Amino acid sequence: MNANTEAIFKYLKQTNRPYSVNDIIQNLHKKYNKTVVQNALDELVKADHVMSKTYGKQVIYCIKQSGKNAEKKDASVVKEELKTKERELTEKQALLKKLQDENKQIKAKIKNLTQNLTTEEALVMKTKLVQEVTEKKTKLENLSNNVEVVSEADKKKLQETKEKLVKEYRKRKRMCTEMLDAVLENYPKSKKILLEETGVETDEMVKMETIV
Template sequence: MASDSVLKYLIDTNRPYSCADVTVNLRGAYTKGAVQKALDALSESGKIKCKLYGKQKVYAALQLENVQENTDTEDYDAQISSLSNILNDKNADLKKAEANIKNLTSAPTNDMTKSESAKIKDNIDKLEKKLNVLRDTTEVLSADEKKIILSEHEKYLKEYRKRKRICSDMLEAVLEGYPKSKKNFLEELCIETDEMVNFQLKTT
């Protein structure tokens, strides 16, 4: 009978199978419908266990001779859930440890820090010496003196621009009746413009 063959197969293999798996593994000795009917009957009689995973039923034989009394009532799903939570916690701890190791390995070593500190101190000493030399050899202006100098500079700068504009206007007026080019006119008068000598006026 299909029930005997199915039960013997599940006991011998001692593994959970679906109806399709059992049908295939019995090499077509019974139809899928007959196997399904046998599995349902064995499950109802308590000779095998049936568990539902999603929409699929999975069957496994009860190995009564290999288990102690009441062990078949143990909740393996709860164990799996508990172990999964423990695994997640361990993975989180592992990620934290890996991140900490990465930070430690990327940080400069004591020797590197000491070397960099020495370089900075040496640079500070050089700058302080240079500053002291400048203080000793350079006349320090007061705020009022600096203000006067800047005011004078601004006055002369405005006057320079005014005179340059007047010269440019005069030159353009003469060139209107001059038969040659502007370059020839300037050469005849021995005049050099700021642009010709690359002169750049500092405004500050």
């Protein structure tokens, strides 16, 4: 028995639990590669120090029990370990499905956004709308102050125009915000840096008054 086989045999005796080849590799912190571990286990099985059981595509190895009812002890240990592995597999499969579903939702959201506007178009549109609404609001305020030259009909028309622009602005702003959020999901830097690199200014950055 060489040093590698002896070390693996010692580990199996100390833990007295069944393991697959990969389990042993991971538990020993990859000190031994797969070939070394497999050869050691084959040697130990041949020497009747270790028993092996095949479950599906996986082979489980454990130290052979001694004393009365040793065969039953071997089967019981392997059975319990198999139950543990099946439970872990079920949990991992559930987690994988959850992650796959979340990934589908994210992809669908990005696809929906990109079909409407590209990121660059959305950012440009937001900046343009902010400027346009600000100009319209300033013009409306100036006209409203000059009551002698503005009729009620004109004021009503301007108010309707303002409301239409505000509604459109809010719609575009929401669309742009969703687009930014989608970009940020895979963007390696912060939102602040993204805004700086794209030249986009938020309402707060330009100290824009709240639109009502």
